[in-house]
Amino acid sequence: MSHTVLIIGAGPGGVAAARAVRQYLEAEDRVIVIDRQDEQRLGVTLLSIMRGWHEPEDVTIKPSRVLAGVAEFVPAEATRIDPVNRRVETTTGTLEYDALIVATGAELVPETVPGLVTALENGSAGHCWSLPAALHLRERLRCLAGGRVLIVVTRLPYKCPPAPYEAALLVRDLAVERGIGNSVEVTVVTPEQSPLAVAGPEIGRELVALLNQQGITVLTGEQLVAVDGRHREAQFASGRRELFDLLIAVPPHRAPTFVQEAGLAEVDWVPADLRSMRTRFEGIWAIGDVAAVRIRDTLLVPKAAVFAQQQAEVAARDLARWLGRTAPEPELQAYGRCWFLAGRGVAGAIEGDFLAEPRPKVTFQSPSTDGFALMQQELAAWLAQDPARRH
Incomplete structure (x- = not known):
C-alpha cells in the first residue's frame, strides 16, 4: 500500500524533511512539498542583504530544483488544514495526505x-x-x-x-x-x-x-x-x-493563521514532542520555527535553521516508522551553531548543546576573520544544494 506524505513549507526544515522522509519510504510512496514561493534563503543572509553585502539572487536557492527527484514541489499557498479528514486546502486545490509535516515557519504580525x-x-x-x-x-x-x-x-x-x-x-x-x-x-x-x-x-x-x-x-x-x-x-x-x-x-512572530485555525497551536505556537516532533493530532508532525519544542519547563529549542534541520530528521524517522516503513529510532538532539555576523569580514558563533544537564552548555566564539571564512564556507555548501548554483 502506497502512502502520501505532505510537507507544508520549503525552508531549511521542510527541504531537510523531504530528503529524510524520501530515504525511509518505498518507491511508490509520494512526498509532496507545498510552498507559495519557489525561493529560500538562510536567515543570516537577510542581515548581509540589509548591510549591502549581498543581493537577494546571490544567496537564494529554488526548492523546486533542490527537490527534483526527491519530492513533488507544488507552488501554492496552504490555506486550511483538515486534521480529521487529512486534507490540506491550497490556492491551487486540495491535497490529501496520510502523514503531514508542518514546516511553515513563523508569521510576522507587527x-x-x-x-x-x-x-x-x-x-x-x-x-x-x-x-x-x-x-x-x-x-x-x-x-x-x-x-x-x-x-x-x-x-x-x-x-x-x-x-x-x-x-x-x-x-x-x-x-x-x-x-x-x-x-x-x-x-x-x-x-x-x-x-x-x-x-x-x-x-x-x-x-x-x-x-x-x-x-x-x-x-x-x-x-x-x-x-x-x-x-x-x-x-x-x-x-x-x-x-x-x-x-x-x-x-x-506566531504560527500562521491557517495553522492556528486548524487547532494545532497553543498560545501562538504548535507544541511538538522533542523525541518525535508529533503534535496532538494523529498523523501530524511540526518542525522548525512554527513549533514549540520544549526541552525543560522554561526552555524551548531556539528558532534557527540548524535546529529545524535536526527536527526534520527526527520527524522523518518517526513518521516513516508510524507508516510501517523501516527507519532508525529517532535520535534526540538539540545541538547547534548559530553564526554571529559582527562586521566587515568578521563573524563569531554561538554554539552548544541545549540538552546538556543541568543547563545548556553553550559557548560564544568571538568574531574573527577565521569565523567569517567558515561561515562563508557553510553558506556556499548550503547554496550548492541547488544544482544551478554549483560551480
Whole structure:
C-alpha cells in the first residue's frame, strides 16, 4: 500500500524533511512539498542583504530544483488544514495526505504592537525579518545622516535569536564605514533579563561586553507596548520611553493563521514532542520555527535553521516508522551553531548543546576573520544544494 506524505513549507526544515522522509519510504510512496514561493534563503543572509553585502539572487536557492527527484514541489499557498479528514486546502486545490509535516515557519504580525505598522509604513521604523523589509531597511540606512538607532525585541520567541544584536553591530559598522560613526547612537532593548537568555547568563554577559566595546547600549527587562511613529518614541510596560530617529523592531512572530485555525497551536505556537516532533493530532508532525519544542519547563529549542534541520530528521524517522516503513529510532538532539555576523569580514558563533544537564552548555566564539571564512564556507555548501548554483 502506497502512502502520501505532505510537507507544508520549503525552508531549511521542510527541504531537510523531504530528503529524510524520501530515504525511509518505498518507491511508490509520494512526498509532496507545498510552498507559495519557489525561493529560500538562510536567515543570516537577510542581515548581509540589509548591510549591502549581498543581493537577494546571490544567496537564494529554488526548492523546486533542490527537490527534483526527491519530492513533488507544488507552488501554492496552504490555506486550511483538515486534521480529521487529512486534507490540506491550497490556492491551487486540495491535497490529501496520510502523514503531514508542518514546516511553515513563523508569521510576522507587527499589527499586534500598537503603532508599529504605521511606523513601518512611514519609514520611521524598519526590520530585517523578511526580504522586502531587509531591502527597505538597507535603503533607509544608506540615507541615515546620524541620530539614534533603537533596536527593539518586541516579543519572545522570534526566529534567528542573535539577529538583533548582529543588526546593532552592523549598523555601527556601516556608520563607521560612512564616516558618521560619531553621529550615530545605537541602543538595543530586549524584554529578557539577559540577552539570549536561552543560552545562559554567561553568554549574555559576553554579548553585552562585545556590544559595549563598540559603543552600543543594551537595555534589558523592557517590554515594548506601543510605538509613536509621529513623535518617534517607543513606549514600554515599565513606563520607560525611548526616543529614536530610526527604530529597528523585531516584529512579533506566531504560527500562521491557517495553522492556528486548524487547532494545532497553543498560545501562538504548535507544541511538538522533542523525541518525535508529533503534535496532538494523529498523523501530524511540526518542525522548525512554527513549533514549540520544549526541552525543560522554561526552555524551548531556539528558532534557527540548524535546529529545524535536526527536527526534520527526527520527524522523518518517526513518521516513516508510524507508516510501517523501516527507519532508525529517532535520535534526540538539540545541538547547534548559530553564526554571529559582527562586521566587515568578521563573524563569531554561538554554539552548544541545549540538552546538556543541568543547563545548556553553550559557548560564544568571538568574531574573527577565521569565523567569517567558515561561515562563508557553510553558506556556499548550503547554496550548492541547488544544482544551478554549483560551480
